Amino acid sequence: MKNIYILTVFLALMACGNSEKNKASKDEEIVNSNEILITQSQFNSEQMQLGKLEEHDFNEEIKTSGIIDVPPHNKASVSAFMGGYITKTPLLIGDKVKKGQLLVTLENPEFVEMQQQYLEIAEQLSYLKSEFTRQKTLFDEKITSEKNFLKAEGTYKSSLAQYNGLRKKLNMLNISTAAVEQGNLTSTVNLYSPINGFVTKVNISNGAYVSPADVIMEIIDTDHIHIELSVFEKDILKVKKNQKIRFKIPEASSETFEAEVHLVGTTIDEKTRIVKVHAHILNEEQASFIVGMFVEAIIITGSVKSLALPKDAILEMDTNYFTLVLDKKANNNFYFKKIKLDLGSQNEDYATVLNSDELKNKDILIKGGFMLLNESE
Structure with a gap:
């Protein structure tokens, strides 16, 4: 029994020793996995280059x-000053229009009524004006009373105001007042483009009724x-x-x-x-x-100026970034170790290195690092 006990203790000690050796071996592998070796011939054949951290300008963005x-002022929403029914709409979305070009035609009996009122007042205005002038002359000569003069003046000025108001409305509707005064009445009005541009919206169709609040179409220059x-x-x-x-x-x-x-x-x-x-x-x-x-x-x-590396010197592994720094050179061999990078601003060719203290005055592989990384993996 004593011999068996001694043997058991011995085996246990051997197992502990092997465990320590295995742990040390694994630690050595971890350390060595961070070191990459390359020969002089490989360095030359892959046209590798060494460089250092450099200052570069980076945009603040x-x-x-x-x-x-x-x-x-390059947009126009086309609406009617008075409601009406669409009788003509020749344009589609995407059509190019020029300022003053016909966009749409509206029809409404109210257009005719407005022209009739204008024509009636226009015909009365000449008489009312002459009556006002006559009463003023008589009043100045003390022949007529002030009451008759003021009545003639009020009637004339009231009619003149109605005449000017209707004339303005007809002009806004693009109806010729000269044609109306000659007895040429129309039941339709035309809407024209206020700017050069392209039609971007058409909200109507033939026969549809539009009110002054409706946007008929939109034009953009x-x-x-x-x-x-x-x-x-x-x-x-x-x-x-x-x-x-x-x-x-x-x-x-x-x-x-x-x-x-x-x-x-x-x-x-x-x-x-x-x-x-x-x-x-x-x-x-x-x-x-x-x-x-x-x-x-x-x-x-x-x-801003920052210390940076060219992007060819930056290697990506498992969402982390590294660069290869020359650790030593011996027997025509280069020994590189991986240094993890903390990157900041970037442009097309360079990236800022925030942990630059670890790389200052170090020789860094700025070209050919991708081949080494693949070999190390």
Whole structure:
């Protein structure tokens, strides 16, 4: 029994020793897995390069969004001053129109009644004016009473006011008062385009009745389009006139376009805490922008110098970023170790390294690192 006990203790000690050895072996593997070896011939054949951290300019940016829009004076909502039935509507959405071009024709018996009233007053006005002049002369010569004079004056001026009012209404309806005075009455009126542009909405059809409150159609002049951006309150003090903007139309193109801040809003929306920023597009003819398109934009508010690495020197593994730093060189072999990176601002070619203290004055593999990373895996 004593011998069995001694044997058991011995085996237990051996097992503990092997466990410690295995643990040490695993730790060594973990340490060695962070080191990558490359020969001189491999370094040359893959055209690898060493470099160091360098200072580069990075833009300070504000990310925002908005829409393609046009100035208010480039939009027109067409309505009728009086209700009527549509008898002619030759245009469709997308049609190009010129200022003064016929858009739609309306018909209403009330148009005729208004012209009749105008014609009746116009014919009476000549008599009322001469009667007013006669009574004034008689009153000045003390021949007639003041009452008769004032009555003639009141009748004439009242009729004149009605005449001018009806004349103005007919002009607003595009009815020729000269034609009416010649006895040519019409039951229809034409509506014409107030601006050059394109028809973007048509809300009527032949035979439909429209009231003065109805928008018959909308026209937009796209000769000068711009961007209306929404900037949050926390960023608005950084936005200034003439700052550069880069923007995309994510639903239509991957191309990047340029714009410039033109106006910064002076009020904040109480609900959204957003300020509107008006930007002019540079080279508007570069693309066929459509009013209402959604845009994603970056406003460049300034620049700052930061220590950075070229993107070829940055390797991505399991959502983490690393770079390869030369640990030593011996016997024509290069020994690199992986250093985890904390990245900041980026541009097309470089990325800011926030934990730059670990890399200062170190030789870093700035080209060819992807091949080494694959070998290490």
